[in-house]
Amino acid sequence: MRIGVLTAGGDCPGLNAVIRSVVHRAMTGHGDEVIGFEDGFKGLLDGHYRPLDLNAVSGILARGGTILGSARLERGRLREAAENAAELAKQYGIDALIPIGGEGTLTASRMLSEAGMPVVGVPKTIDNDISSTDRTFGFDTAVMVATEAIDRLKTTAESHQRVMVVEVMGRHAGWIALESGMAGGAHGICLPERPFEVDDLVKMVEERFARGKKFAVICVAEGAHPAEGSMEYAKGEIDQFGHERFQGIGNRLAAELERRLGKEAKPVILGHVQRGGTPTAYDRVLATRFGWHAVEAAHRGEFGMMTALRGTDVTMVPLAHAVTRLKTVPGNRMFEAESVF
Amino acid sequence: MRIGVLTAGGDCPGLNAVIRSVVHRAMTGHGDEVIGFEDGFKGLLDGHYRPLDLNAVSGILARGGTILGSARLERGRLREAAENAAELAKQYGIDALIPIGGEGTLTASRMLSEAGMPVVGVPKTIDNDISSTDRTFGFDTAVMVATEAIDRLKTTAESHQRVMVVEVMGRHAGWIALESGMAGGAHGICLPERPFEVDDLVKMVEERFARGKKFAVICVAEGAHPAEGSMEYAKGEIDQFGHERFQGIGNRLAAELERRLGKEAKPVILGHVQRGGTPTAYDRVLATRFGWHAVEAAHRGEFGMMTALRGTDVTMVPLAHAVTRLKTVPGNRMFEAESVF
Amino acid sequence: MRIGVLTAGGDCPGLNAVIRSVVHRAMTGHGDEVIGFEDGFKGLLDGHYRPLDLNAVSGILARGGTILGSARLERGRLREAAENAAELAKQYGIDALIPIGGEGTLTASRMLSEAGMPVVGVPKTIDNDISSTDRTFGFDTAVMVATEAIDRLKTTAESHQRVMVVEVMGRHAGWIALESGMAGGAHGICLPERPFEVDDLVKMVEERFARGKKFAVICVAEGAHPAEGSMEYAKGEIDQFGHERFQGIGNRLAAELERRLGKEAKPVILGHVQRGGTPTAYDRVLATRFGWHAVEAAHRGEFGMMTALRGTDVTMVPLAHAVTRLKTVPGNRMFEAESVF
Amino acid sequence: MRIGVLTAGGDCPGLNAVIRSVVHRAMTGHGDEVIGFEDGFKGLLDGHYRPLDLNAVSGILARGGTILGSARLERGRLREAAENAAELAKQYGIDALIPIGGEGTLTASRMLSEAGMPVVGVPKTIDNDISSTDRTFGFDTAVMVATEAIDRLKTTAESHQRVMVVEVMGRHAGWIALESGMAGGAHGICLPERPFEVDDLVKMVEERFARGKKFAVICVAEGAHPAEGSMEYAKGEIDQFGHERFQGIGNRLAAELERRLGKEAKPVILGHVQRGGTPTAYDRVLATRFGWHAVEAAHRGEFGMMTALRGTDVTMVPLAHAVTRLKTVPGNRMFEAESVF
Secondary structure (H helix, E strand, O other): OOEEEEEOOOOOOOOHHHHHHHHHHHHHHHHHHEEEEEHHHHHHHHHHEEEEEOOOOOOOOOOOOOOOOOOOOOOOHHHHHOOOOOHHHHHHHEEOOOEEEEEHHHHHHHHHHHOOOEEEEEEOOOOEOOOOOOOOOOOOHHEEEEEEEEHHHHHHHOOOOOOOEEOOOOOOOOOOHHHHHHHHOOEEOOOOOEEEOOHHHHHHHHHHOOOOOOOEEEEEEEOOOOOOOOOOOOOOOOOOOEEOOOOOOHHHHHHHHHHHHHHOOOEEHHHHHHOOOOOOHHHHHHHHHHHHHHHHHHHHOOOOOEEEEEOEEEEEEHHHHHHOEEEEEEEOHHHHHOOOO | EEEEEEEOOOOOOOOHHHHHHHHHHHHHOOEEEEEEEOOHHHHHHHEEEEEEEOOOOOOOOEEEEEEEOOOOOOOOHHHHHOOOOOHHHHOOOOOOOEEOOHHHHHHHHHHHHHHOOEEEEEEEOOOOEEEEOOOOOHHHHHHHHHHHHHHHHHHHHHHHHOOOEEEOEEEOOHHHHHHHHHHHHEEEEEOOOOOOOHHHHHHHHHHHHHHHOOEHHHEEEEEOOEOOOOOOOOOOOOOOOOEOOOOOOHHHHHOOOOOOOOEEEEEEEEEHHOOOOOOOOOHHHHHHHHHHHHHHHHHHHOOEEEEEEEEEEEEEHHHHOOOOOOOOHHHHHHHHHHHEO | EEEEEOOOOOOOOOOOHHHHHHHHHHHHHHHHHHEEOOHHHHOOOHHEEEEOOOOOOOOOOOOOOOOOOOOOOOHHHHHHHHHHHHHHHHHHOEEEEEEOOHHHHHHHHHHHHHHHEEEEEEEOOOOEOOOOOOOOOOHHHHHHHHHHHHHHHHHHHHOOEEEEEEOOOOOOOOOOHHHHHHHHOOOOOEEOOOOOOOHHHHHHHHHHOOOOOOOOEEEOOOOEEEOOOOOOOOOOOOOOOOOOOOOOOHHHHHHHHHHHHOOOEEEOOHHHHHHHHOOOOHHHHHHHHHHHHHHHHHHHOOEEEEEEEEEEEEEEEHHHHOOEEOOOOOOHHHEEEEEEO | OEEEEEEEOOOOHHHHHHHHHHHHHHHHHHHOOEEEEEOOOHHHHHEEEEEEOEEEOOHHHOOOOOOOOOOOOOOHHHHHHHHHHHHHHHHHHEEEEEEEEEEHHHHHHHHHHHOOOOOEEEEEOOOOOOOOOOOOOOOHHHHHHHHHHHHHHHHHHHHHOOOEEEOOOOOOOOOOHHHHHHHHHOOOOOOOOEEHHHHHHHHHHHHHHHHOOOEEEEEEEEEOOOOOOOOOOOOOOEEOOEEEEOOOHHHHHHHHHHHHHHHEHHHHHHHHHHHHOOOOOHHHHHHHHHHHHHHHHHHHHOOEEEEEEEEEEEEEEEEEOOOOOOOOOHHHHHHHOOOOO
């Protein structure tokens, strides 16, 4: 068999671990050949690829980023790929294509699959928002980085009687905020899934100060937004869904809290450190298993599918199911966490 | 409600996170009172306990160990506890007891429960070998510590053309060896679940050297043992199951490999660093959820049960099921990992 | 002897280690009594203090923040303190006061000392900009946190062919930027000590891309500023020294580079994570030594002095010398680092 | 100029950072050529070397180990090298050789230098025991790894009322034990520099237990040894210096303490994890500076010298001075640390 692999979309710790695992399983388990397309689908269309053997993937398991690169593709070119899917497969002589990517990539993969390319997808997102898989690799690393930051900020907040607002990634789903907030013991957690009342946050902080706990840490997802009319001072704009949104909710919330509380409130925007660098052990294991199972699925001819974690097992699910809806934080998880506002 | 909580058995990162979560949920969610028994079941029998409030659990989420202490209890005294279970509950005025512990503790908890104590168990083991729960807290931290060690050893092995044998915890189940071996990219993994042939390890290392990869890292669980007759030089003793066992398989295997290969092979025994210290974000979240659900189960009157992770949900399972058999590494997980010998 | 200790100014990893060390040395080495003033000089003026014994400092060595708290003091109140220095010492019955703090605190300490308070200072700043000491505790931790962030960002930058601009702390001295830039292998480093030419940065990035290294990481101190006229698009304001300054040089520089290069350039502002949380081993050792030597100096009657690291020794230097000028990055260190612009 | 570089002796975090820095400075600063000899002096004698350019050292700054490899050389072959030193330099056309290594390597370098090879040495040892330099790279990383282990072990010891004996590296000098013991807050530190009385350790632990602190952590250098007659049960052998020595002081001391105290005492032998893996920021900076200065010294023709840290400056010192005596922990540093026995 000849297998093509590519990585597309934003950075995510564990991409290299998948690539390595695909090459290991394909070569040592099946005697396959593997080629890697450069810069995502772009490499597939432009014919930029290179052979990948054991030496090529040596030492990359623990390395962040992707040795294959990743780049955005214009929508038009994606259609071009879909139209020539079967031909492309023939051109490169590949019996299977393993694209590793997020929602967009999986949607594109489904298109290619339906157009005749033998595709086995591997889901990737630090946001953990792909339905049909319990978890995605990269998420655990992002939560770990955010938790370490909250750990550090907490001691400063406590010593200096200060409110800290930590903005973590998560535009549409609040998983990183939820889990890093829980792990870091944040006193308030704000998620995209539920508009928050600033009044409630203010009350919580004031009660803490009254109890002698003269500090608070609030963990807010970048996609969180206040309930309508709830932000008095730091006004934002109304988006297409009628939600009041801010450029940089972390900065705005800190400004609002400082004004209302009459106490120092400092924002910290974690940003890209959450999506780069060496993956946690958890993510390396999950990524390695995904790569292994993708190769096995290819050999069983299960195309149009992607790998998924279900409980402790890695199984295959149709690409069609994967991308129909976002996996957001459900109410019971918010309830459990207690500090979600 | 008045809830008693205790921690028993060996150390495990996340114990304090469970205690904190029990107190938080019980007090702020239900207005309960919580008392903590000191040094496990010993405190329950000897009347050593203290009230736990929000201040008592402040700042312990990220701390290793257990603020309640833990100590071994003689078998006889455990029977004593079981015989007086109902009375003990009455004596302390507790409506629920939440013991946090491993296999032994859960077995004892089941005895107490059957004898009339209203018990909700929380499973704990860094070994991840309790059936009926997908994972236990503490395991992720142990794997992380072991993986970081393997990462460090690998560069030394490579630079100095050396074989490194890393012994990790896991007497009866090889989960830590499996996952840290996979995450660290160990070239050989030896588990208690499958006797390994030293010949195969020797062959693997020799092939690596022949290919120009002049080093190897082997990750061996403390409970792993060679196939009968497979260890030529470093002989061990035959245990009750007829297996050839060694005091310190890591040391023995390194000695054996050095002799057979004629190359330096160094053992590293990780030991107790795997079970202490601050828990990973994953373990903090899982421990917090377990504590929360234990309190909820108590309020629903679901006694004789313990918390369990199933997929992404925390559910309750009968204590009776939990401790019937050890959860060992199944064949398909060994197959996936490729480097299991 | 009766010793008072206080912490003032911004947070800095190692404060608790100093407090613990003062208490340990004073009590076990000399049989002294120790009291801790709360919230810096405020506690001294308002009579807020508590006795500190071995139990009070148990477990704080590795903890960030300060158990004594820290707060700003209005200038007027500081004068009040200076005027009543001798009286204050008598009022609390203290034979020595050990204030732990940065430039402002040391200046205040000098005033108190000259007014009759028996003071032994301990210098503290993550910025490493206090002259007369080779290094200050907190700096190593800040550099470590910044370096870990650069490590993480680098793989993302490389995989996604992107420029990353990391803003680290350092308003007047660029030590953190210099050392984290060197340790992280930043391709450009911008310091407050030397105005940088944006043209030079643009040229460096373009040459990298031309050589096939299609990414760059630039580490910029928050106090760095471009040479006059060098920032074409993202204009700033002229400050009192005639320098063109920006609110948030990281954001501005990224914007400017993106525009000039026509490539994605992302800013990451590390912020307060650099100054909180558990100190590195280096900082714990230095802080512990400073605390120990401050107590010894008090017993030798060396007042008006502060602890200082000189080579491998901790010595005492006059407070008067310490605060006369800022220790900035000298030319030879910039030259060595090569990537300073 | 044509510069040869090689790494010799045991592994040490920062070796790659020196190599990278030598190549960077030589090529971009001076337009030099650089070649790297493989496996230490062996490569020099056997003609195994490769050209090193910017690409060859790309991405190695943060990587443990050495890309050039390192191997032991038999004494006889070293003499061979010395006899042909000038010739070897001519043969490879090198104008300078930069060997990076420990005491043995520096002694060999001195021999080569005196025999006509233009040598600039870079000192390397995780043990920090080379005189004429304040610190060596690798040491900070070793201390950090050991400190993290002590941090983890401490919570277990406390929760389980246990004594933990941590054996760290340091055969002849106790710097790692001293600094990790201080940073980790070990209650007892045992160094090679001073024979310890087991009685004193026993007394310290018993006093702790009496005070209610029912645990202790003891940090012991691998080269530490008990005062004569002080170890009652776990007897050792008398070495050439008349000291009673044990194979594995950690194991022996734990056994002895367990017997004397009647309490659990567990040994943990950290071993090779201390000398591998990614270097700390401190070590990366120091290693980078050493590499830079070595190249500069070569260009100034300062041969027979090695780089050294003095205070905050990197200077050059004669190789002859460097290796005359070991830098051991002086009495005042033991006194400061308080817990040295």
